[in-house]
Amino acid sequence: MAEDVGFDSQVAAKMVEELRSGFRKGRTAEYEWRVTQLKGLVRMIDERETEIVDALDKDLKKPKMESFLHEISLVRSSCLMALKKLKQWMKPEKVPSLLAAHPSSSYIVSEPLGIVLVISAWNYPFLLSLEPVVGAIAAGNAVVLKPSEIAPAVSSLFANILPKYVDNSSIKVVEGGVAETTALLEQKWDKILYTGNSRVGRIVMTAAAKHLTPVVLELGGKSPVVVDSNSDLKVAANRIAVGKWGCNNGQACIAPDYIITTKSSAPLLVDAFKFSLEKFYGKDPQESKDLSRIVNSNHFARLTRLLDDDKVSDKVVHGGQRDEKQLFIAPTLLLDIPLDSLVMNEEIFGPLLPIITVEKIEESLDIINDRAKPLSAYLFTKDKKLEENFIKNISAGGILVNDTTLQVASPHLPFGGVGESGMGAYHGKFSFDTFSHKKAVMSRGFGGDLPARYPPYTPQKQKLLRGLLSGSILALISAIIGWPRIE
The missing domain is CATH 3.40.309.10 (Aldehyde Dehydrogenase; Chain A, domain 2)
Known part of the structure; x- marks a missing residue:
């Protein structure tokens, strides 16, 4: 979707509303949807490599080998790694449960954040646009990509070919400059990833703060x-x-x-x-x-x-x-x-x-x-x-x-980065994690209730709870049978 005419706050708001409505139906969270989009990106790279190289040449006079090594191959590798690892990444992570909550199970669920915005940079316009998008898709989000207007050939290429390879109802491209970016930043997103300079990074962070939107800022500095x-x-x-x-x-x-x-x-x-x-x-x-x-x-x-x-x-x-x-x-x-x-x-x-x-x-x-x-x-x-x-x-x-x-x-x-050079990180599994919420889950049955957790709190109950919460088996046994407290 290329919104290069009349893209203002109202148009942006309507687009975000449609994306959020689609996300709530749960389609993007499905494993099959994520895989289909990632395979679409791989197919796009394989079928359109010449056009991608030509666009990078028009914008930056970038050597063909550099375009392949530093941009095209890295995005393709990110897609293939996500396809290979996605089931493992999506699988709930089991963690130990509290002794006080026995019997129970505890685990961490990686769930999609929702609607995310990726604002990319001009110097590596293919890589810095699509690698975050790969992570956002792998994590199950709907995503809007705003390519840099300073690399107009690559931006136009995205607008023209990306909808042919991915689900255009959940993955969109918005072209334009300051006005279009401003209209996008006025909306409520579930995460924003911006790549660029610290001056604009501050603008992005200020806009995000109005909606308490978390941000990833990939800035720079003097290396x-x-x-x-x-x-x-x-x-x-x-x-x-x-x-x-x-x-x-x-x-x-x-x-x-x-x-x-x-x-x-x-x-x-x-x-x-x-x-x-x-x-x-x-x-x-x-x-x-x-x-x-x-x-x-x-x-x-x-x-x-x-x-x-x-x-x-x-x-x-x-x-x-x-x-x-x-x-x-x-x-x-x-x-x-x-x-x-x-x-x-x-x-x-x-x-x-x-x-x-x-x-x-x-x-x-x-x-x-x-x-x-x-x-x-x-x-x-x-x-x-x-x-x-x-x-x-x-x-x-x-x-x-x-x-x-x-x-x-x-x-x-x-x-x-860190400090002035940015906040947050991505690449590989870190991209998936960046665009996921790590949801804590604990599940219990109806048996095994411990009377000591309920009032009135007698001294004996307090000793028992101290033993449970300390995580020490000896302290627990001490509380139960009345031994002196073991430090």
Whole structure:
């Protein structure tokens, strides 16, 4: 369903009412419905891969291999994992019952939340739209997807093809910009998942608060990379480079945002980067077909402003070339950047990579902890003690040691932020849990009633109840036969 004409609060309210009415009939909660929708998504990916790649190329000039590896394959894998595990995920989880409630059984039921809204981002418009939708469907919800208007080709593709593969009465697409998003946010949802920046994240959270709607916010921040002097700098440069410029030319929330290394290692690391970048993208990276472009002129101007800041304009040690007509900025290294520069106080979300130098690598922890908590933090080292210290003392959405970005590809790890970088998490089973309510259930028969739970509360009853509630068999026996209380 594409609501690109006249979509206002009234239209949104009517759509939500219809979705809620359908949800209450229980159709989306059925296992067969969930499986049918997930299979439909797999079929859509298999049949429409060329169209998906073309749309990503139109919006971002995204290389075909990057589109497949970082978006299409990950969504398909999420669908297949959900199909394989869904019966297990839906099965009630048995838990121990209270001794005081014996005989009884206790378990946790994962039930659908209801009507959920997914507002996705432009930088990975296919992945960041459909992976949350996979979780919402697997959990049995009706869902509305609002793709980013900054990636109009992918947004239009969703509106045109998604209804052909899934149940359009319970899974809808709403296209548009600020007005349409505002109309959606005025409605009462059972959960909202938003991917984007912290400014809009605050708007989403404020709107959700009016209805006490829980939110998942996948934001971003400045993801640091600490490179110890004992690292294999050539390997580190390769892995940082592919995580930075091989992820949408740096336009990724988990992309390395800045590097901290020792003064002695910095020149060697710069040389290693130069070698890696020429190997990956050639002597003229603008001619490379493996490097994405900046998404639009606004973001190009924003990145140019960071690069032209007086505090960093003379710090370029590699790259710096730009072409506004082609929305191209070359992979750029900035060395010895002041901490109070613009590029160190804004999320870069582009191909600029500042390098901070310190005397001792341990100083990096204070630099990171003096800033907002990042979505990802990376460490390159052979020192196990430093690794343990880093993991223990750095608060981030996720940490990866001796590589970059791969942690997000694992369906067995939660993906989410902390503090300014977001709240909540998804991926794999975590997606199912995010869009489920964990309902506590206890069931008893009519026998086995304990007189001690009813008034009047005599001293003997109190002793018996203390023994029951303590969970200690010895305390219970003591209460029953009158032994001294056992601590």
